Amino acid sequence: MIFEILKTKIEAIIESTEKTVDERLLKVCQLLEENISYYNWVGFYFKNGDKEELKLGPYVGAPTDHTIIPFGKGICGQVAVSNENFVVPDVSAQDNYIACSITVKAxxxxxxxxxxxxxxxxxxxxxxxxxxxxxxxxxLEFVCAKVASIL
Incomplete structure (x- = not known):
């Protein structure tokens, strides 16, 4: 299974300490986007200091205007508040969705x-x-746990 193969590669990226944290995070994004056909935009958002907002970190995919997302707004902002995974099978069915691209379906x-x-x-x-x-x-929970180890 592709996920098992990618886990080993994720670990290798995370452990490559000669690269900065941001360089490693970008490599993780690239690996996922290149190897999983339905991952079309992959990125990290992080709490912006002591502000109640998220700031865009390393990512791959189409450029986005959503570099700052207030807590509670959109899917990312809701996860910042709920502390829970959020899977959206159909973004058009979400009231609190921030559209990044008309091509995004999930x-x-x-x-x-x-x-x-x-x-x-x-x-x-x-x-x-x-x-x-x-x-x-x-x-992705595995990926996030590995990423957490270098933050």
Whole structure:
């Protein structure tokens, strides 16, 4: 299964200490976007200091205007408040959705915890309707746990 192969590669990226944290996070984004066909935009958002907002970190995919997202707004902002995974099979059915691109059909957001605090998240958009399964969730929880180890 692709996720098992990617886990080993994720670990290698995270452990490559000669690169900066941002360089490693970008490599993680690239790896996911290149190897999982329905991951069309992959990026990290992090709590912006002591503000109640998220700031865009490393990402791959189409450029976005959404570099700052207030807590509670959109899927990412809701995860910042709920501290829970959010899988959206159909973004058009969400009232509190921030559209980044008209091609996006689905989204998955998994929080990153450091010392029990939600400090950020991985955000993945897909141009495929309803592509995410429990396996995606478990895999991305693994990715977030590895990322947390270097933050």
């Amino acid at each position: 989204e998955i957001v998994i929080p990153i915890f450091v010392n029990g605090q939600n400090i950020g998240q991985i955000d993945i958009d897909s141009n495929t309707p309803d592509p995410f399964t429990d396996k995606d969730e478990r895999f």
